[in-house]
Amino acid sequence: MVLQFRETQPSEWRHGSFVVSTDRERLDVPKLLAMLRDTYWASDLEHERLVQAIEASLTFGLYADSGSLVGFCRVITDGAMFAYLRDVIIDAAYRRQGLGSLLTDTVLHHPALANVHYWLLATRDAHDVYKKFGFKPLENPGLYMVRRTTETPFQTADSGSPAADPTRHG
Numbered sequence: 786m787v788l789q790f791r792e793t794q795p796s797e798w799r800h801g802s803f804v805v806s807t808d809r810e811r812l813d814v815p816k817l818l819a820m821l822r823d824t825y826w827a828s829d830l831e832h833e834r835l836v837q838a839i840e841a842s843l844t845f846g847l848y849a850d851s852g853s854l855v856g857f858c859r860v861i862t863d864g865a866m867f868a869y870l871r872d873v874i875i876d877a878a879y880r881r882q883g884l885g886s887l888l889t890d891t892v893l894h895h896p897a898l899a900n901v902h903y904w905l906l907a908t909r910d911a912h913d914v915y916k917k918f919g920f921k922p923l924e925n926p927g928l929y930m931v932r933r934t935t936e937t938p939f940q941t942a943d944s945g946s947p948a949a950d951p952t953r954h955g
């Protein structure tokens with residue numbers, strides 16, 4: 786069973802010459818995989834793991850006028866109390882022109898997430914992107930625990946073993 790928080794239908798917002806869309810079907814998965822594999826947290830990401838993560842998340846694709854994918858992030862949420870923002874990525878050629886902020890702003894204003902009052906994310910060096918939206922360092926990190934499993938290949942439900950490593954950050 787795939788856990789997922791679904792919109793009744795995909796949403797789309799135009800910002801100048803860019804469009805943000807929650808339509809999973811529109812995502813260029815091979816390009817997204819290449820972009821994510823270039824990050825510090827997902828260099829070994831498998832195609833199948835990404836596909837399942839997309840299926841079980843509220844995804845936000847950022848598209849240039851040409852229609853090509855230039856940014857992405859996804860939200861894992863119950864739509865009421867808690868949301869985890871992760872895999873935020875802007876194509877290297879499009880960075881430092883406000884698109885990461887635009888994407889984050891769009892996520893935080895999604896009507897289906899209006900009730901969420903607890904957001905979490907992890908970042909190594911992009912704190913400034915999120916600070917202006919009210920994200921702060923954990924006040925009491927000792928309250929939090931993380932479980933990481935050993936690095937094992939992603940396995941589908943059909944293969945009879947549970948999916949590995951659900952807790953890596955990025």
Ligand SMILES: CC(C)(COP(=O)(O)OP(=O)(O)OC[C@H]1O[C@@H](n2cnc3c(N)ncnc32)[C@H](O)[C@@H]1OP(=O)(O)O)[C@@H](O)C(=O)NCCC(=O)NCCS
Nearest residue numbers: 873874875880881882883884885886908910911913914955
């Ligand atoms: C982090 C990332 C998504 C930011 O996207 P972006 O479009 O370049 O961000 P913006 O142009 O909206 O920048 C927003 C602010 O954060 C700062 N900033 C952007 N990226 C930063 C980084 N990597 N480190 C520190 N500060 C950063 C900018 O200076 C800017 O500040 P300003 O508005 O006061 O000028 C993008 O650099 C990226 O994809 N990096 C690789 C993947 C990554 O690290 N993702 C974050 C995981 S949580």
